[in-house]
Amino acid sequence: xxxxxxxxxxxxxxxxxxxxxxxxxxxxxxxxxxxxxxxxxxxxxxxxxxxxxxxxxxxxxxxxxxxxxxxxxxxxxxxxxxxxxxxxxxxxxxxxxxxxxxxxxxxxxxxxxxxxxxxxxxxxxxxxxxxxxxxxxxxxxxxxxxxxxxxxxxxxxxxxxxxxxxxxxxxxxxxxxxxxxxxxxxxxxxxxxxxxxxxxxxxxxxxxxxxxxxxxxxxxxxxxxxxxxxxxxxxxxxxxxxx
Amino acid sequence: xxxxxxxxxxxxxxxxxxxxxxxxxxxxxxxxxxxxxxxxxxxxxxxxxxxxxxxxxxxxxxxxxxxxxxxxxxxxxxxxxxxxxxxxxxxxxxxxxxxxxxxxxxxxxxxxxxxxxxxxxxxxxxxxxxxxxxxxxxxxxxxxxxxxxxxxxxxxxxxxxxxxxxxxxxxxxxxxxxxxxxxxxxxxxxxxxxxxxxxxxxxxxxxxxxxxxxxxxxxxxxxxxxxxxxxxxxxxxxxxxxx
DNA sequence: GATCAATGCTGATCTGGATCAGTCTAAATG
DNA sequence: CATTTAGACTGATCCAGATCAGCATTGATC
Numbered sequence: 001x002x003x004x005x006x007x008x009x010x011x012x013x014x015x016x017x018x019x020x021x022x023x024x025x026x027x028x029x030x031x032x033x034x035x036x037x038x039x040x041x042x043x044x045x046x047x048x049x050x051x052x053x054x055x056x057x058x059x060x061x062x063x064x065x066x067x068x069x070x071x072x073x074x075x076x077x078x079x080x081x082x083x084x085x086x087x088x089x090x091x092x093x094x095x096x097x098x099x100x101x102x103x104x105x106x107x108x109x110x111x112x113x114x115x116x117x118x119x120x121x122x123x124x125x126x127x128x129x130x131x132x133x134x135x136x137x138x139x140x141x142x143x144x145x146x147x148x149x150x151x152x153x154x155x156x157x158x159x160x161x162x163x164x165x166x167x168x169x170x171x172x173x174x175x176x177x178x179x180x181x182x183x184x185x186x187x188x189x190x191x192x193x194x195x196x197x198x199x200x201x202x203x204x205x206x207x208x209x210x211x212x213x214x215x216x217x218x219x220x221x222x223x224x225x226x227x228x229x230x231x232x233x234x235x236x237x238x239x240x241x242x243x
Numbered sequence: 244x245x246x247x248x249x250x251x252x253x254x255x256x257x258x259x260x261x262x263x264x265x266x267x268x269x270x271x272x273x274x275x276x277x278x279x280x281x282x283x284x285x286x287x288x289x290x291x292x293x294x295x296x297x298x299x300x301x302x303x304x305x306x307x308x309x310x311x312x313x314x315x316x317x318x319x320x321x322x323x324x325x326x327x328x329x330x331x332x333x334x335x336x337x338x339x340x341x342x343x344x345x346x347x348x349x350x351x352x353x354x355x356x357x358x359x360x361x362x363x364x365x366x367x368x369x370x371x372x373x374x375x376x377x378x379x380x381x382x383x384x385x386x387x388x389x390x391x392x393x394x395x396x397x398x399x400x401x402x403x404x405x406x407x408x409x410x411x412x413x414x415x416x417x418x419x420x421x422x423x424x425x426x427x428x429x430x431x432x433x434x435x436x437x438x439x440x441x442x443x444x445x446x447x448x449x450x451x452x453x454x455x456x457x458x459x460x461x462x463x464x465x466x467x468x469x470x471x472x473x474x475x476x477x478x479x480x481x482x483x484x485x486x
Numbered sequence: 487g488a489t490c491a492a493t494g495c496t497g498a499t500c501t502g503g504a505t506c507a508g509t510c511t512a513a514a515t516g
Numbered sequence: 517c518a519t520t521t522a523g524a525c526t527g528a529t530c531c532a533g534a535t536c537a538g539c540a541t542t543g544a545t546c
Contacts, residue, residue: 064383064386066390066391066472067472068472070390072386072389072390074382086375086378094379094474095382136337138382138385139307139338140307142381142384142388143309145385145388145389145433146315146388146430147309147314147315147433148309149503150502150503181522181523181524182523182525183523187389190388190389191503191504194503194504194506194525194526197525198503198526200524212524229309229310229311231337393532393533424492424493424494425493425494425495426492426493434533434534435533437495437496437533437534437536438532438533440496441496441533444495455494
C-alpha cells in the first residue's frame, strides 16, 4: 500500500493538507511492521528500546483493571491511530493495551518522530491535531459515563466510531463492520453485558441503528445524532481544515 | 513569594530536582499576573493573543455542558497547575473553564514556554511529567465514573485531591481545606447533590473521613485508601523521582 | 433587621440498570 | 461428530442512586 492510501495519511490529510514531501517524511517514519494476535498483551513496560506504533490494520483497546475485578476500557485504537505514544514520551501507562483483533502495526522510534517534526512542520501540526482529537474523545467519554444514560452513551459511542472509521476509509454510507463483543461494549460504557444487549435491541426496535453480526448499520442517522446529543462539528468535516 | 516557594516550583521539584538556573528560567516564564472572580468564565476563544496560565492561588474547574442541561466537571486546577495549556497548543477546548474561588494566575506565552524548554531540559522533563500526571488523573476519573460506586468514587476523589494539594504544600497531616460545594462534587462524580450529601455522611459515620465547613479531615486514612482502591504509587512520593 | 439566595441536609418514593439464572447458536476443538 | 466454549439473548428480581419535596442555616443585599 502506498503511503497516500495508508489510514494514517488519510487521517492526517483530513486535518492538514500534506504535500508529497510531507508524505515522504511520513513514510520514512515506519521502521518495521509487527503483528499481534488478539489478547496477546502489548506490553511496553521493562522494554529498554521502547517504541510507539501506528496501527495499520485491526483494532486495539486500552483499559484499566480495578482491584475489585472490574475492567474499564478507556479507548480503542483503529487503523491510523497511535499506540503507546504517551507511554514512550512519558513513563506513565499503568493501563493495559491489548489487541481486539489481529493487528498489524508499524513501529516508530521517538528520535525518528522528533526528526520528522523538524523536517515537516505541517506533519507535526497534523499529528498534534490528531492527538488533540484523541484527547477530546477521552473527555467526551468521561462526560458520557458521568452524565448520559445507557442509550445515549451507546448511541454516542457508535456515532463516534463511525466518524473515526470514515476518516480512514473504513466505513461506508450505511455503517461499518465492528469486531467488538457486547462484553467489550459493556466495559467501555460502564454497563453490564446484559444491559448492553437490551440497549442494542432498543436502538434496533426504535429504528435508529442495528448492530448485528459484527456490523453496525444506521437506520436513522439524524435521529441517532439527536438522541445522543452528538456534536458533529468536532468529528464531521470534509476537506482539510488547514489547506 | 520567591520562585522556590511557588506551588509550581514545589510540584515540578517533586518530579525532577531543579537547580537555581532551572528555577531562574521558570521564574522568567511568568509575564504578568491576572485575577479572576468566581464564575467569571475564563474564555480563550476568539482571543488572538491566546496564552496559558499557571494557577498561583485559588481553585479552577473545567467542565462540559450537555444539551440536556447537565454538567460534567472534568477536572479541577489548583495552585501550581496549568490552565488552558492544551487550548493554546491546539485549538480544541470546547469545554468551559471557570474559577471556583477568587483566582490569581500567571500568564505564560507559548513562545516563552518553548524557549524555556530549550534553555532547561530538566524543566521540560518536569513539565512533561506533570502533564502526564494530569493525563493519568483524567483517565482515573473516567475509570471511577465507569466502574466505581458512589462511596468509592468520593473516597478516591478526596484522596487524590489530598495528594495533589500536599505536593504544593496546601495540605497538612490531617487534611485540607476545600472550597467545593456538594453540587460541584455531584457534577464531578456523576451523582446527584442529594446523594453526595448521603455519601459524605456515610464516610463520616463510618469514621473514615469528615468533610464539613470547607474542610476535609481524614479520620482513617488507611481505611479510606483501602475502600477507594487508591493507588498511592502514582501520587504518593517524597523526594524527586529524578535527582 | 427583613429578605433572599446558596448551601447543607433529610425522608419518601421511584427507576435505570445490575444481578441472577438461565437458553440458544455458531464456531472452535478433541 | 460429539463436545466445549464464546457470544448473543431473555425473564425475574433487586438495589444504588435519582427524583421530589421539603426544612435549616448562613451570609449577602436592600
